[in-house]
Amino acid sequence: MIEINHVNKWYGPTFQVLKDCTTSVAKGEVVVVCGPSGSGKSTLIKCVNALEPIQGGDITLDGVKVNDPKTDLPKLRSRVGMVFQHFELFPHLRIIDNLRLAQEKVLGRKHGDATAKAIKLLERVGLQDHAKKYPAELSGGQQQRVAIARALAMDPIAMLFDEPTSALDPEMISEVLDVMVDLAREGMTMMVVTHEMGFANKVADRVIFMDRGEIVEDAKKADFFGTPRSDRAQKFLSKILQH
């Protein structure tokens, strides 16, 4: 589904954020990307739907080359859902309109159809009573659930999560993770940048560990948590799992 081949990316002329990254996410697979701050994991996931350009290598999404100038990027992006660390709901639109906007403007769905879809998804994340509210009237956890629903409203073939729980209060993390776990169990293809190792342990098929722009470890979940091969990954795990 997602193929990442020898991807290189620089910020400016000298700073290389991604170094020869190669990995893939198969249909229905859940891949967790972890690693210390500044390791390039968020950048990598943003390259998948071309929010960030790459300077070397290539990325294909469902057979379509992302870094091809001829690719219709808006169309391609509309087929992949993305959830951000800071939710990024549109503050001037009611919750229901946040879910309807792209359905109508990008997919050309009729207002009634878009509304029906929006309400169905709000029910799914347990927020149907908040449809008429504005984002600022919801808690962080609720906003992030809306953001997931907004992405799902586009009927995506895969979902990208960029640290979806990092900006949340601890007590709101689980309500968001619950939605993500359900999604994973339904067979959604997911690439998730997160520090939530509990989530990784529960639903991930594979775990990718990144450090300084490189993919240091790319292993099946059991292998990653059982016997990580690299020292760097072992140290990282021992630190974040010691509490």
Place this chain on the structure above:
Amino acid sequence: MGTGTYLDLLLSGLVVTVKVSVLAWIIALVSGSVVGVLRTLPSRTASWIGFCWVEFFRNMPLLVQLFLWFFVLPELLPRSAGLWLKQLPNAPFWTAAIGVGFFMSARVAVQLQAGITSLPRGQKQASTALGLTTVQTYRYVLLPMAFRIILPPLTSEFLNTIKNSAVAITIGLVELTGEARSMQEFSFQVFEAFTAATVLYLLLNFVVVTAMRFLERYVAIPGYITGK
């Protein structure tokens, strides 16, 4: 001048001031918005055009600009075009509206640019990730928020537009200040003439401020803190 009172003079001046200011403000808002957006696009060409526009119109005194449009431009054009321009009916009115409008557009552009760049970068990314095109992103996501944020300073710019319209007296537009001056010349009552004009300006600007307050309240987003 046999008929009509001095009040009629002032009121007809007020009407001209309102007309020229509103037209100038529309020009300023439309062209300023376009230029402001250009300045936030990743394209080098776009931001260069935006840069040139803003620096050209904000770095020259308004008075000089009006003289340029009114006296110099017709001479620079081919003779026939220049003649046509000079003979346009109501030339001072249109020149003032366009001149003040472009002058103010530079200020609107800079403020809109500030409004857009003050939004979290993730807003554009989220909108792009949903598949919206750049035009749609600006139309549905960035501009509605940016304009809300800059509404208070835009109010000041609207007031400045009204006040700046008085400069048009120098190219022969008889607006409120112009009528006050001619009233003073007929009557030698300097103090009264300009007091009356001042009161009318104050009233006009008070109407604008009040209307903008209502607009601000009308577009306010529940729960969203705008720093007020």
